[in-house]
Amino acid sequence: LMLDTVDLQWAIILQIFLLIWYSPVEHLIVRNLTFWGQLGELTEYEFLPLLSSLEELISLDGSMKTLTLEHVRSKIYYFNQEILYRQFSEMNIASLTIYDAYMPHMLCPNRTSSFQYLNFSHNALTDELFQNCGTLLDLKLLILQRNKFESLPKVSFMTSRMKSLKYLDMSNNLLRHDGADVQCQWAESLEELDLSSNQLADAVFECLPVNIKKLDLQNNQISSVPKGMTDLKSLEELNLALNRLADLPGCSGFTSLRFLNIEMNSILTPSADFFQSCPGVRELQAGHNPFKCSCELQAFIRLERQSGGKLFGWPAAYVCEYPEGLRGTELKDFHLSELACNTMLLLVTALLLTLVLVAVVAFLCIYLDVPWYVRMTWQWTQTKRRAWHNHPKEQEAVLQFHAFISYSEHDSLWVKNELIPNLEKGEGCVQLCQHERNFIPGKSIVENIINCIEKSYKSIFVLSPNFVQSEWCHYELYFAHHKLFSENSNSLILILLEPIPPYVIPARYHKLKALMAKRTYLEWPRERSKRALFWANLRAAISINLPIADENRCGETD
Structure with missing residues (x-):
């Protein structure tokens, strides 16, 4: 039987209730019940006998098994509410629900109660409910969600004498537990406990029923599962969703665990050895966490492939949160x-x-004689720096010679007997810079070479197998080549005095190889008839008007 939107005087409601009690109705549901009455309508002497007869009646066996009252409102407060609570606590029925009635308390039955199911959700009950109550021996299910309970140990003491209690729902309360040397005492028969949406922290694991099989701790303030907690050897299902956990908990205290929900926590990189420490787990819900996709997460991804479908919600619920990309x-x-x-x-x-790179670089350095070039560059830089400090106004190079001659000492006879006489004593006035007569005593050889090259319009290199074997010839070629690139000039003249086989040229003479491959060189003819043309071409290559002061020295060479 269901009655909806009942708004009557309390006396009339009691009379209706008495009539139903005599009827064969087994299940009565009353929703949106409002009772009222004026103070003068029913005196205390008329009211109490009615309640007394009701108490005697409802304590007897009847056909009613279930009573449900939902959304109850009262407009009268002139009678003792304890008398009203007594009527409900002494009812001889199996199931009683009083939902959303702003009920602040409920009395413990005076004698062993037949209640097996009690639902007092959405009321104002506190920690004092059923304390030291030993008459609810047959109670199996107790639902107290959305009330004002604050102490988890007091809740445990409330259940300690309920010998048949299997299920307890304490969700959406204000429960706390600081673990300050307070021992908890739960009903040994309790198998299922709902503590979700409270204010519980890590210490909650010190106050749990040892025989619990299903535990709901979602939406609390748990940041870790302590390793030294009491073993819950019977626990099969654990819900830790919506907490502050940073990693998957181990199973050292949950040897029988089969189901774990750890969704919506703060797990960035879950441990990959979870299923090794929890071999009995058949389903793990770990989705909707802020996963950090990095190398550490690779092991967890491999874990999913090896678990055989144990990760619930894979792959949609498992998404990278970090890094942002x-x-x-x-x-x-x-x-x-x-x-x-x-x-x-x-x-x-x-x-x-x-190591490979170092070996390659070292090989190239040795093969190309890089240290030698570095040393030469350093010497050239130092020479230029000294010249700048000593004669800063003379840095603009003034040409004094038509050409600087670079040759091997083994080829000096040809230079002195053929090259110099034909250029300096022939037609025109050609000034040649030769190391034997133009190097300035006191200066280093390198500095003299650089000065001669920079003061000469051209640099003539007399190439032969002897040339490529000469260290100083290599210096002179390097500095002349440097001038070629730094001044963007066409100042090199190559004279091939004798053929040079390629294998004779050392590796460090790669510049010489490049020059001979790209530039036209003059080859000394063995036939005398062709030598006039050779000297004419050479004179044309070095033809330039030097300053007058220097031209006057032509006569001195005669």
Whole structure:
């Protein structure tokens, strides 16, 4: 039987209730019940006998088994509410629900109660409910959600004498437990406990029923599962969603765990050894966490492949949150190479590559004689720096010679007997810079070479097998080549005195090889008839008007 929107005087409601009690109705549901009455309508002497007869009646066996009162409102407060609570606590029925009635208290039955199911949700009950109550021996299910309970130990003491209690719902209360040397005492028969949406922290694991099988702790303030907690050897289902956990808990205290929900926590990189420490777990809900997609997460992704479908909600619920560039990427689509994630392998690879690079660079340096070029560049820089400090006004080079002659000492006879006489004593006035007569005593050889090259319009290199074997000839070629690029001039003249086999040219003479391959050179003819043309071409190559002061020295060479 269901009655909806009842708004009557309390006396009339009691009379209706008495009539129903005599009827064969087993289940009565009354919703939106409002009772009222004026103070003068029913005196205390008329009211109490009616309640007394009701109490005697409802304590007897009847056909009613279930009574449900929902959304109850009262407009009278002139009678003792304890008398009203007594009528409900002494009812001889199996199930009683009083929902949303602003009820602040309920009395413990005076004698062993037949209640098996009590639901006092959405009221104003406090920690004083059923304390030291030993008459609810047959109670199996107790629902007290959305009340004002604050102490978890007091809740445990409330259940300690309920020998048949199997299920307790304390969700959406204000429960706390600080673990300050307070021992909890739960009903040994309790198997299912709902403590969700409270204010419980890590210490809650010190105050739990040892025989619990199903435990709901979602939406609390738990940041870790202490390792030294009491073993819950019978626990099969654990819900830790919506907490502050940073990693998956181990199963050292939950040897029988089969189901774990750890969704919507603060887990960035869950431990990959979870199923090793929890071999009995058949389903793990770990989705909707702010996963950080990095190398550490690769092991967890492999864990999913090995678990055989134990990760509930895979892959949609498992999405990268960090880094920002990967936000929204499903974990199944996140991949990193083994090299990127294996630090030791990365170090070994980097070391090998470094060694190979060093070996290649060292080989090239030796093969191309790089140290020699570095040394020459340094000497050229130092020479230029000294010249700047000593004669800053003379840095603009003034040409004094038509050409600087570079040759091997083994070829000096040809230079002195053929080259110099034909250029200086022939037609025209050609000034040649030769180391034997034009190098300034006191200066270094390198400095003299640089000065002669910079004061000469051209640099003539007499090439022969002897030339490529001469260290000083190499210096002179290097500095002349440097001038070629620094001044963007066409100042090199190559004279091939004798053929030079390629294998004779050392590796460091790669510039000479390049010059001979790209530039036209004059070859000394063995036939005398062709030598006139040779000297004419050479004179044309070095033809330039030098300053008058220097031209006057032509006569001195005669």
